[in-house]
Amino acid sequence: MTDRLLSAPGLDGLRHLAGPLDTRRVSRVRLVEDPRDLAGQPAGSMIVLTGAATRRTAGYRLDVAIRDAAAASAAALVLTSFEGPPPVTATALAERGGVSLLAFDGDLAELVVALERALSGSAADALVRAEAATSSVLRAGGDPDRIAAAVSRSLGVPVHTDGAAFSADVPDGLPDGSDGLSDGPGAQDGHLALAVRLALGVATLATTGGQGDDSPVRSRSQLLTELLIAPEDQAFRLATRARALGFAVDAWHIALRVEPTALTGSNRYAVLEEMGPVAARLLRSEGGPDWHPARADDALIIIRTQQLDPGRDGLRATVAVAERLLFQLRERFAGAELRCGVSDAHHGPLGLRTSALEARTALLRNRGTASPVTVYDVAGLDRMLVEWYSSDAARQAVQELLAPVLALGPRRAGPLVRTLQSYLDHQGSPARVAEELHLHRNAVSQRIRRIGELLDADLDDPQQRLALQLACRAARL
Template sequence: MSTLEGYETAGQAICADSPRLALPVCRWHTFGVYLRKHLRHLAGPELAGAASGVRLVEDLRRVAAQPRGSVLVLTEAASREAGGYRLDVALRDAAAAGAAGLVLTGDRPAEVGRTAAALAERGGVALLAAGGDLAELVVALDRALAGDAADALERAAEAAEGVLRAGGSPERMAAEAGAALGVGVRAEDGVFTAEPLTGHLGRAAGIVLRLAELAAAAGQPDELPWRSRARLLTELLVAPEKQAQELVARARALGLPVDDWHVVLRLEPALGEGPERYALLETVASRAARAAREIVGPSWNAALAGDALIVVRSRPRDEGRAGLREAVRDAALLLERVRPAGAELRCGVSTAHPGVLGLRTCASEARTALRRSPLPLATYDLAGLDRMLEEWYSSDAAQQAVRELLQPILDLGGERAARLLAILRAYLDHHGSPARAAAELHMHRNAVSKNVRRIESLLHADLADPQQRLALQLACRAARI
C-alpha cells in the first residue's frame, strides 16, 4: 500500500454513530462551502450515512480493502481507469466494503451509465465527481467530516451573507442560514432556533442565529435605496441605448446587478388606457417591492416603466431551463400576492439574457409574450427567427433602421398605417401571393393587389427585388415586437 492509499483523516473517529459528536455533519448536503461548490452528485443516495473518514486510492484493486464507512477519493489516474465495466466493479467493491461514497476526480462526464447508477443506488454508495486540486479536495473533505473551525467559519460567513441578502424577511433569513449551516433553522416571533449542534459548528450557528435576530428586529431595509434603484431601472429600460450604457456605473454603485443574467416579468392590468389603469399599477408597484423580497429576495428589482410594472430577476450565471422554470413559478406567486381584490393582472416572462443590453431584450420579450398569448401568465419561449429579431430590435440602431424603412406608412398614423402594414406583412409572408394574403386577411385579392401597389409607391420599393423584399419582411416582423 502506498502512502497515498493509506491516507486517513482525523475525522475518522467523528461520524453520525459516534457518541461524542452525534451531528448531521456527515451528510452530503451539509458538507462545507468548498465541497458544495465543487462536488457533483452523479448517482446513488444523496445522504452517505455514517462517513468515518477519507481514503485516497490510487489502485482500483484496493477499493475492496478500505475501512467501512470511508469516503473513497480516487486519484486522477484511478478515475481514468474507472470507466465502463471497471466503474461497475469499483462500485461493487465499494458497496462490499461498506464505503459511504466514491469520488471520481479530474474531467468526468456529466452522467454515468445505467448499470453504474443502479449499483450505486443498490449498494448505498454516493457516487460523486470533483475537479480542482486533489489535495484541496481531501483537506476539505477532512474538515467537513471533522467539523473543524475553518469549515465552521466558512459556513458562518456564507450564512451571514445570506441573512443580509434576505431583505428583512425572517422566513428567508431562516432558509438562507439553514442552507449554509446545513441544519434546519426556524423563525418564530423574532426568535431563531436550529437543530442542536456542538463544537465549532455549534458556536458558529449561535453567532449566525443572533445576527438573524438582530436583522429581523431591524425590520425591512430602508425604502430609499429601493426607490433609487427603481428610478434608475426605469431609466435603463427606456433611455436611448447610449445613455443606458452610460448609466451602468451608477447602477453598480446603487447595488443593481446589471452585469448578471436577467429574467424580466412584465405585469400589466387587463384594463385599457385611463386613470384607473395607472392607479392600479401604483398599487401593484407598492405591493411588489415587499412581496418580491419575501418570495425571492433582493436579487429581484421592480420599476414602473410606461404602462406596466417591470420586475427583474438577476442571477450571477445562466441557470438554463431550470432557472426559467423557477422564474415562472416565482412569477405565479408574485402575481397572486400583488393582485388587488377584484382586479385582473397579466404577467409576461422573458428568457434570460446578460448585461444591460440583455436586460432591455428581456423587457421586450416579456412584452411580446403578453401580446402573443391571452393567458394571465405568458412566457416567451420561442427559438429561431423571432428570438434573433427580438435581440436585434432591442438596439437603438435597429429600431431607427426599421422606422426609416417604414416611415412613409407610419406617417399615415392610426388604423390606416396598421392596415397597410398588415397587408404588406401578409403579402411578403406568403411569398408575394395576393390570393393567400387575401385569405389570411379576409379581403378580396384585388384589394390586396391594389394596396400592395400603393405600398410600393409610398415606400419607393420594388417588391420583386429579393433584397428589398427581405428587408421589408424583417422590418414588418420587428415592428410587431
Template structure:
C-alpha cells in the same frame, strides 16, 4: 368583554392575570363582586357570589385552609384566589372539588392589591376596562416597535397579547382581505394578518393599531432588504431603454453598484392588468396593481438561486435573472418565473401575460433578452395566451425584429418610413400597415392578400393604391419592399 365575568373567563385570560386552577372546577357561575382579604378568617364577612382575593398569600395551617374552603362554599362564594403560588393539602383539594369551589393561584407571586384591582376592573367590565386594556396594549406594542431588532414583530405581539389577555399570532398562510381589522399592509398590498384568539371590545379597538405597527416594521424590513436591489433594477431599466451610445456610461455605473452586467441574463416581461378593467383601469388602479405585483415578485424571488432584479417599466414588470458568464440559467429561471406568474394569477383580480427571452451575455445581451421577452409578451397578449410565459419563435425572426425594435435608431428609421400613414390618423394608419404587411407577405398578390384579410381583391387593389401614393413608394423596387416589410412587421409586433 363578557356581560358577566366568570372564573372560566378569568382562566382564559391567563396572559393578563397569570392565574391557574389549583382545585375545584373552572366554574361558569357569575362573579357579582370582588373582595380582598388579608387573612383567611375574613371570608366569613364576604357576601355571596363574590370572588375573594387573599392579599397576603397562603397563611395558616392546612386545617385553617380546610376551614376557609368550607366557609367559602357555605357562603356561596364564586371562588378563592391567592396572590402567591400555592400547593394545597390533599384534604383541601378534595374539599374544593366536592364543594365545586374554584381555587386559583399564580405561577409566580403577584402584588395582591394590584391583582385585586385588575380582577375588579375586569369584573366591572364596561368601556373603561376595554379602553384601558386597548391603550395599554397599543402603548406596549409601540414601545416594542421602537426598540426594533430582528425579533421586533414577535416582541410587539407578545407585549400586546400580555396587555389584552389573549393570544396574538401573525398569519401569513393565505390571502388577506383589505377589510380585515388585523390586515398587515405593505406597499398597499395585504400580506398577512394579526389574529387574536379572543374577540372582545379591547381586542377590536387595539387590533388595527397593532397591525399598523406590524405593517410599518415589515415595510422597514423590506426596504432595508431590497433597497440595493431596487436601485440596481432602476439602472437595468435605463440599460434596456438607452441609446447605444449611452451604454458605456451606464455599464460604468453598474460596476459601482455591483451589478454584474457582464454575466449571462434571462429577462421576463410581464404584463399585469386588472382583471375587471382589462386595459381600461384608472391610472391609480393600474399603478396599485403593478406595485402589488412588484412586491410579490420581490418576496417570491429574493431567496431563489441566482441573482434576481425586479423593475417596473411603464405598466409592465421586468424581471431579470443573472448567472455566471458561460452558464445557461434559462431552465431554472423559467421554472421560478412560471411560479411567479402562478402566484400573481392566484390572486384572482389580475391577468398576467408574460414573455421570456433567451439567455444572453453582457449588457448588449441584457438588452437583447429584454427585447425578445417584450415581443413575446406582446404577441401572447394579442393572442390571448394569459397565465404562462411565451418564448420567442424557433426561426429567430422575432428575435431579429426584437433587436431592431430595441434600437432607438432603427426604430426611428423604420417609423419614419410609415410616418405618412400615421399622419392620416391612427385608425387609417393601422388599416394601411395591416394591408401593406399582408400584401408584401403575399409577394404582392392581390388575390392572396384578399384571402388573408377576407376582402375582395378590388378592395385590396384600392387600398394598395392609396397606401403607395401616401408613402411615395415604388413597391416594384425590391429594396423598398424589404424595408417596408420590416417596418410593418416591427410596427405590428409593438402594436
C-alpha cells in the same frame, strides 16, 4: 452533537444513514486509513474513513467497524464513496451502539477542514454561518416561518418566530444579555452568539421593515428601467452606474415581461405598481438577488442575471420559475389576465436590451394562446430582426421609412402597418390579405393605395418591398 454538524455550512454533502444523532458530543475529527485502528480512537471522535478504508469495510466488515467505533465511544463514523443503504444489521448496531453512521461523497480534504472549522467554534466558522444565514434570509421572500426554518439550517441552531420577532436556542450556551438568545449549560467564546445575533437582526429587518437593502434595490430598479429605454450611447454610460450599484450588467441576462392584458389606463398602472414588489418578494425565494424587476412600456420587466451563459438548461429553469411566479401572481391579481413572455439569454448591456425586446415579442405571440407563458422562438427571421432592431440606428431607419404612416398615431397606423406587412408577405395578393385580416378585398385595395400615397413608395420595386417588409416586422416587435 452530530445533528448540529450536519447543518453546518460546507457540510451539505454529509448524509445520515443510521444511528442516533444526539447521543454523544463530537469533540474531535479523526481521519482513519485502516479500519483496524477504529477501536483505539479517542472518545467523542467523528471518525472519517478514507475511500480505501471504506471499501475494506464491505459486507460483514461494516458490522465489525461499527462495533469497534461503539467500543471506542465514537460519536460518528463517516463512510466515503459509500453507495446504497446500509445493511439491516449495520443499522441495528449503529442504533444500539449510539454511533451516527454517515456517508460523504466529495472532496475528503474539504470535508475534514469544514468539520474542524465547525467544531472549533472559531470566528471563521461563525462568519461562514452568518453569511449562509443572511443569504437564506434573502431567499425566503419575507415569510417569517420560512426565514426561521432557513436560518435554523444555516446556523445549526433552533430559531423560532412569533411572526415578527425571532429567538434562538443554542445548546452550548451564550453569554448573558444576548437579545432573543436562550442560555444553556457551559460556555463558549461568543463567536456563534455574534453570528446568531447578526442573522436574527437581518431576519427582523426582512419581516418588519422591509429588506435592509430596499433603497439600493429601488435604485437598481430605476436604473434598469433607464437602461432598457435610453438611447444606445446613453445606455453605455448608465452601465457604469449600474456596476456601482451592484447590478452585473456585463453578465448574461434573461428577461421576463409580465402584462395585465385585460386592464388599461389607471387600472393597469395600479396593478403594475402593486405587482412589482410582490414579484420581487416571490422571486427572492426562488433565486436570490439575481432577479431584478423594473417598469417599462406599461409592463413589468424582470431580468434574471447570471455570470455564466445559462444555456438551454438555464432557460428551461427560468421558464419553470416564470410559470410558478405567474401562477401565484394570477391568484393575487385575479381578473387582470396576466401573461408572460420569456426571452433567450444574452450577454452584456446590449444583450440586456435584446432580451427585453425578445420578451416583448414572445408576449405579443402569447395573445390568443392557451398557455399564459410563451418563450421566444430562438430561431428564424424574428431573432435576427430583434438583434438588428435593438440598435438605435436600426430603430431610426424604421421610424424614418414608416414615418408618414406612424405619424397618424397608434390607432390608425396599426391597421395600416399590419395590412402592408400582410400584403408584402403574400406577394401582393389582395385576396390572401383579405382572408388573413378578415377584410373585404376592396378595403384591402383602398388601404394599399393609401399606404402607397403616404410613403411615396413603389411597391413593385424589389428593394423597396424588402425594406418595407423588414420595417413592418421590426415596427411590431
